[in-house]
Amino acid sequence: MALRITVIGTGYLGATHAAAMAELGFEVLGLDVVPEKIETLGAGRAPMYEPGLEELLRAHVAGLPGSSGRLRFTTDFAEAGAFGDVHFVCTNTPQKHGEYASDMSYVNSAFTSLAPHLSSDALVVGKSTVPVGSAARLKRLLAEQAPEGVELAWNPEFLREGFAVQDTLHPDRLVAGVESERAEKILREVYATPIAEGSPFVVTDFPTAELVKTAANSFLATKISFINAMAEVCEAADGDVVKLAEAIGYDERIGPKFLRAGIGFGGGCLPKDIRAFMARAGELGADQALTFLREVDSINMRRRGHMVELAREALGDAGFLGRRVAVLGATFKPDSDDVRDSPALNVAGQIHLQGGQVTVYDPKGMANARRVFPTLGYADSALEAVRGADIVLHLTEWREFRDLDPAELGRAVAQRVILDGRNALDSAAWREAGWTFRAMGRPKA
Ligand code: UDX
Numbered sequence: 001m002a003l004r005i006t007v008i009g010t011g012y013l014g015a016t017h018a019a020a021m022a023e024l025g026f027e028v029l030g031l032d033v034v035p036e037k038i039e040t041l042g043a044g045r046a047p048m049y050e051p052g053l054e055e056l057l058r059a060h061v062a063g064l065p066g067s068s069g070r071l072r073f074t075t076d077f078a079e080a081g082a083f084g085d086v087h088f089v090c091t092n093t094p095q096k097h098g099e100y101a102s103d104m105s106y107v108n109s110a111f112t113s114l115a116p117h118l119s120s121d122a123l124v125v126g127k128s129t130v131p132v133g134s135a136a137r138l139k140r141l142l143a144e145q146a147p148e149g150v151e152l153a154w155n156p157e158f159l160r161e162g163f164a165v166q167d168t169l170h171p172d173r174l175v176a177g178v179e180s181e182r183a184e185k186i187l188r189e190v191y192a193t194p195i196a197e198g199s200p201f202v203v204t205d206f207p208t209a210e211l212v213k214t215a216a217n218s219f220l221a222t223k224i225s226f227i228n229a230m231a232e233v234c235e236a237a238d239g240d241v242v243k244l245a246e247a248i249g250y251d252e253r254i255g256p257k258f259l260r261a262g263i264g265f266g267g268g269c270l271p272k273d274i275r276a277f278m279a280r281a282g283e284l285g286a287d288q289a290l291t292f293l294r295e296v297d298s299i300n301m302r303r304r305g306h307m308v309e310l311a312r313e314a315l316g317d318a319g320f321l322g323r324r325v326a327v328l329g330a331t332f333k334p335d336s337d338d339v340r341d342s343p344a345l346n347v348a349g350q351i352h353l354q355g356g357q358v359t360v361y362d363p364k365g366m367a368n369a370r371r372v373f374p375t376l377g378y379a380d381s382a383l384e385a386v387r388g389a390d391i392v393l394h395l396t397e398w399r400e401f402r403d404l405d406p407a408e409l410g411r412a413v414a415q416r417v418i419l420d421g422r423n424a425l426d427s428a429a430w431r432e433a434g435w436t437f438r439a440m441g442r443p444k445a
Pocket of ligand 1: 157161217220224257259263267269332333
């Protein structure tokens, strides 16, 4: 009989994983302790903006017209325990308040709540991003609190926001931290479709599986901070970091991806993951190995301050006081409504605190931005945001912004000055329309 799957925690990762598992043909029960989330998902609505997710929910959530009925949701751990053969734990691990380490309380409480309800042949699979050593500790927790026979596996998730469905259904690789052949066999069965389609399946021990995730994110963060360090040098030497990235990217060992210089990385993963990784390495006495990550973090944070400085410089002596600053973009990257640790919103906030009259527009992130930063000004379109502006800052590279007509915007602003914090706009087109155009790590004109 086909395996039955539960997904514990239906946030970003869990909601996508649950929908993807139903799409792969499994009967799935998603659990969350927040009843509103369960209600939203149960009605076939995605709790966040993620391309393709709502379509999957509508195709599978039980009770919706024409759905497969394979996907249901609950808040009841006893129901989850009785339902599933395989239980994926997808709760989040945010950065602890005022510390670098990650907060494991949601993962811990998911395990504690689920453990007594499990059947003795259940496999619990951790997917959350956790400090190395957590799986070993959670295995001991299960040994104490779950029926004998329950097993643990660790199967980190690498999905990107905006591509979450695609990354889940067609992963670059699958990593299985297992301690038995049976656990490996079950995971191979769960992922039979992507494996058949060519996704590599890497079998390893618990600590390596946990580390693969933090190492991958640290490498990506390092790549971005490397190119941003080059942007600093390019600016000092009047070079062009975009050309430089193109040229080094042709070397297959380097590759062209993740070499976009700009205001740096944000979001719910990269910043907190590199900090948690440093904290954990410190606890293990291996912190020297990761000291470079401190530099990766500080280069990244410097980019935001640098954007603010470029804007101040462009406005001249009077600085921001009483000046109108239009900010295009609030989310940490395009095709997402996520504003967690968003460089764009951080820059907008800094300028606001320095007396600028900031007006923000973002295609999908307005509700979240208003919630976390209610004191900023907001507009309903790019054109409205730039009306009367002394300077325009392009801070998240949405397609909509690349498609803007510089001539039309030029007629709305007080001064035609634009700073491209993402190196994504067509500088020639803006300059042709009479704009002073400045980008990061590129020659002034
Ligand atoms: C990231 C990892 O890519 C993913 O594998 C992991 O599972 C979770 O963390 P995500 O947070 O969705 O995914 O965003 P990603 O696309 O990696 O971008 C992160 C940040 O880096 C964004 O703020 C983006 O604007 C920035 N970035 C990315 C750059 O500044 N330059 C680049 O070249 C690429």
